[in-house]
Amino acid sequence: MNFFLETLKVVGLSVVYYLEAFFRLFVPARRKSVEGEVVLMTGAGSGLGRIMALEFARLGARLVLWDIDEAGNLETARLVKETHGARAHTYTCDCSSREEVYKVADRVKREVGDITILVNNAGIVTGKKFLQSPDSHIEKTMEVNSMAHFWTCKAFLPAMIAANHGHVVSIASSAGLIGVSGLADYCASKFAAVGFAESMALEMLAIGCDGVKTTIVCPFFINTGMFDGANTNILPVKLGVLLGEYLGAFDFMAKFKGHGKKSN
Ligand SMILES: NC(=O)c1ccc[n+]([C@@H]2O[C@H](COP(=O)([O-])OP(=O)(O)OC[C@H]3O[C@@H](n4cnc5c(N)ncnc54)[C@H](O)[C@@H]3O)[C@@H](O)[C@H]2O)c1
Incomplete structure (x- = not known):
């Protein structure tokens, strides 16, 4: 296809x-039922985790x-019982520790038995410019926001x-799609989470496991106490893929030769 036709496409x-x-803003895609599913929510003790727990219970x-x-986790369980009469199993777990997970x-x-829906939600933010961020905070951000996903999976x-x-x-997070000044370690951890989840989705496809679904949620700022303010526009996923294809992002390594040296 020539340049003109590709651009027109x-x-x-x-x-x-x-x-x-x-159109999907007004007519959402049909939702799947989660009735009877066993949902494990990390970071359930406040914010989005608590809200999602209440919604799953409903x-x-x-x-x-x-x-x-x-204490936050027990409060979520209490709210789940009070609001929906449902029982939640609570576990105190530091998701940054592989052994503990x-x-x-x-x-x-x-x-409880096998989990059928795993929601990797626990997250932290340092909120400092990178050079002012203590090393231990940077490591913890990576451990909670991305590496914990490895261990739960x-x-x-x-x-x-x-x-x-x-x-x-x-x-x-939307910070897993675009870099943000003042959120360098957070962005790195969320890019890693997105890359991991996308890769796992492709591994499921590759082994023909069509019954295990994956969803990546990239919210913008939500008033849970973690962030305040700001605004952005995000491209529809299909448009992102289309532009990636147009710019040659999917086969830019097709003719790669490098230095021609063997690695070992
Ligand atoms: N709030 C926002 O604006 C926003 C935007 C984009 C993405 N997110 C993401 O959404 C998720 C939930 O964020 P939130 O706004 O509800 O934040 P939050 O601080 O209200 O909740 C995070 C929860 O994770 C728990 N947690 C922290 N470290 C943990 C650890 N080591 N092990 C287990 N649990 C741990 C906390 O105790 C807390 O209950 C996070 O992954 C966050 O990065 C939030």
Whole structure:
């Protein structure tokens, strides 16, 4: 296809994808039922985790709530019971610790059973310019916001794959799609979370596991106490893919030769 036709295609499909995204604002895609699903929510002790726990309970899911903050987690369980009459299993877990994630995951499997929906939501932000951020905060941000996703997936994904049934949700961020001044370590951790979740989705496709779904959520700022203010516009996903294809992002390594040296 020549340059003119390719450009025409991009312009035409851009309009179509924007219209589709606009249409979806008013007519959302059909939602799946989560009734009876066993949902594990990390970071359930406040903010989005608490709100999502209440919503999952309203929709009839069974809940397993994890948080490093025991009191906040118990309060979420109390609210779930008070609001929806549902029981939630609470576990205190520091998701930044691989050993603790595996230990608590084993307890969950023994005491509750297999998880069918895993929501990796726990997150932290340092909120300092990179050079002013203490090393320990930077490491912790990576451990909680991205590496914890490795360990929870290692713990719970095999049973989902075996049953060809499940869903892994990554609560990432719009800061996982674009760099932000003052959020360098946070952005790095959220880019990692997005890359990991996208790759896991492709691994599910590659092994033909069509019953295990993945969702990546990239919210903008929400007034939970973690952030305040700001605004942006985000492209529809299909338009992003279209532009990536147009700019050659998907096959730019096709003719790669490098220095021609062997690596070992
Ligand atoms: N609030 C926003 O504007 C916003 C925007 C984009 C993305 N997000 C993401 O949404 C998620 C939820 O954020 P929120 O706004 O509800 O924040 P929040 O601070 O209200 O909740 C985060 C929860 O994670 C828990 N947590 C922190 N470290 C933990 C650890 N080591 N182990 C287990 N639990 C831990 C906290 O105790 C807390 O209950 C985060 O991943 C955040 O990065 C938030």
